[in-house]
Amino acid sequence: MRNVKSAAFIVAAAALLSACSSPKLQEAPKVEEKPVAQAPTPPADTREIRPVETATVDPLNDPKGVLANRSVYFDFDSYAVRADGKPVVENHSAYLTKNTQRKVLIQGNTDERGGTEYNLALGQKRAEAVRKSMAALGVSDSQMEAVSLGKEKPKATGHDEAAWAENRRADIVYQ
Amino acid sequence: MKKLHTLLFSATLLMGVAAHAQLKVEIAGVGSNQIPVAVAAFADESVAPEQVSAIIRADLERSGVFKVIDARQTISDTANIDLAAFKASGADALVVGSVQRLADGRFQVRYKLLDTVKKAQLSQLSDAVSARNTRLEGHRIADDVYEKLTGVRGIFSTRITYVKQDPAARDYKLVVADADGEGEQVAAHGREPIISPSWSPDGTKVAYVSFETRKPVIFVQNLVTGQRTVVANFKGNNSAPSWSPDGTKLAVGLTKDSNIYQVYIVNADGSGVRRLTNSNNIDTEPQFSADGQMIYFTSDRSGGPQIYKMSVNGGQATRVTFNGSYNISPRISPDGKTLAWISQRDGGFSLYAMDLASGQEQRLADGATEPSFSPNGKYIMYATRGGGRTALAVVSVDGRVKQRLSTQAGNIREPSWGPFMK
Numbered sequence: 001m002r003n004v005k006s007a008a009f010i011v012a013a014a015a016l017l018s019a020c021s022s023p024k025l026q027e028a029p030k031v032e033e034k035p036v037a038q039a040p041t042p043p044a045d046t047r048e049i050r051p052v053e054t055a056t057v058d059p060l061n062d063p064k065g066v067l068a069n070r071s072v073y074f075d076f077d078s079y080a081v082r083a084d085g086k087p088v089v090e091n092h093s094a095y096l097t098k099n100t101q102r103k104v105l106i107q108g109n110t111d112e113r114g115g116t117e118y119n120l121a122l123g124q125k126r127a128e129a130v131r132k133s134m135a136a137l138g139v140s141d142s143q144m145e146a147v148s149l150g151k152e153k154p155k156a157t158g159h160d161e162a163a164w165a166e167n168r169r170a171d172i173v174y175q
Numbered sequence: 176m177k178k179l180h181t182l183l184f185s186a187t188l189l190m191g192v193a194a195h196a197q198l199k200v201e202i203a204g205v206g207s208n209q210i211p212v213a214v215a216a217f218a219d220e221s222v223a224p225e226q227v228s229a230i231i232r233a234d235l236e237r238s239g240v241f242k243v244i245d246a247r248q249t250i251s252d253t254a255n256i257d258l259a260a261f262k263a264s265g266a267d268a269l270v271v272g273s274v275q276r277l278a279d280g281r282f283q284v285r286y287k288l289l290d291t292v293k294k295a296q297l298s299q300l301s302d303a304v305s306a307r308n309t310r311l312e313g314h315r316i317a318d319d320v321y322e323k324l325t326g327v328r329g330i331f332s333t334r335i336t337y338v339k340q341d342p343a344a345r346d347y348k349l350v351v352a353d354a355d356g357e358g359e360q361v362a363a364h365g366r367e368p369i370i371s372p373s374w375s376p377d378g379t380k381v382a383y384v385s386f387e388t389r390k391p392v393i394f395v396q397n398l399v400t401g402q403r404t405v406v407a408n409f410k411g412n413n414s415a416p417s418w419s420p421d422g423t424k425l426a427v428g429l430t431k432d433s434n435i436y437q438v439y440i441v442n443a444d445g446s447g448v449r450r451l452t453n454s455n456n457i458d459t460e461p462q463f464s465a466d467g468q469m470i471y472f473t474s475d476r477s478g479g480p481q482i483y484k485m486s487v488n489g490g491q492a493t494r495v496t497f498n499g500s501y502n503i504s505p506r507i508s509p510d511g512k513t514l515a516w517i518s519q520r521d522g523g524f525s526l527y528a529m530d531l532a533s534g535q536e537q538r539l540a541d542g543a544t545e546p547s548f549s550p551n552g553k554y555i556m557y558a559t560r561g562g563g564r565t566a567l568a569v570v571s572v573d574g575r576v577k578q579r580l581s582t583q584a585g586n587i588r589e590p591s592w593g594p595f596m597k
Binding site for chain 1: 517524
């Protein structure tokens, strides 16, 4: 039973092939003459592969990569890493644990309201929140320094809530 | 008559020059019980580059303590004066003087302070000064008038330091100027923020924080030699320097040990750093008490920031401020009796003063940050926002006299009032 089926398939396939190829057979195919290359002596075993490293791009320098985002934002009067900042912390932690020669400065910032020095202290709490989260993910203390710029280097220079929200931030700066 | 014209012309010219100065004074309020003082033009004062009597008049007016009466005439210190006539015009005291050019190019400035009531001489000075010090000599005479008539040392010849910044142009300057904002000199200049300047008690050095290495580091700069010393450059933040009264130590805020601001004491050369506070909360902005035995500081250990004090040898901290949920930037008056600080109440930031003995509080100014006492303890300078930029203002500790030192360009902030100079 099985042989009958196979035989039928072969017959059908042969008929199909001849039907397709029959018009081409009427034209004489042109044969190009090529000089026969001297065949090199083949190595003993051609299945052996020598791997090569392609030119790698440091993911840190990929402008479209996840590591391009180096800012962690905070709510007003808050010093806890928000849910939207967790992937940023995780991505950089993963990179730093793999690249232990790399070091980062974590710079905390605040909005412009309040005293100069007290804002420095608050910005430090933000930088420290990021540092602690990264330490928990295995980044070595020797790779990180948490500092604060307070209200002195605002990214947004406006005096409204949108500008203040932009400035309640910690930046991961590679050294 | 021709001479008078020349004199008036010179005076106008000089006032024109003064109007171009970096800071301008606006008196927003005037104290009552002002002492009426007449100030005469000094004989031959147009020979000097600065009109001495105009400087004295401006200083005395700015203090709010005096009602300055224009004597409407030139009176030399050697003149025979009808004091009764001045008494009749309402003046209790009269300032007269003269300026003489010396052969060596200097100027001999002589002045006398006369009491029109007692018909007696209260004081006199005679100094030979260089051309560039004629303005300073005017301030010194105003200091003498202030001291003889009020019993308190004057602050007109003292200096201030502040930060002038243009962040968009990445331009940050530490500036030193006379207490009236004239005679600006740049002490440090760079492309990263400079904050928290603090004068050494001897007036030769300023401690400040520079961000030039992408983080806050404390420097002490000798103003005369320009030599800079790194006082604290530990891992993390280094800021909030303030001098001990004897000038040998600095109280600072560092994050090196616990990653949160704590108060430390360090020698002025950066050696011998010693931790003072030991909390899990922010402890920063330390300030020595006048006797050097206590440290006042800002801490958020109760939730929001409040001011505390503790012994320089450590121990328990005592809370000092209780009203309001945001109290920062403590400053102690030179006599140790008054605390000035910034409190956020009803949204805005205001300058308050507290009598430390009674705990009595007084609101002195609104829209204020970064206060600094004058060395005689009678005034507090602070940074204030207005017209889209920050400027400096001065208020008397009784709150009755207010002035705004407004600038023509640039943001000015972080004032520190220098000490009395010998």
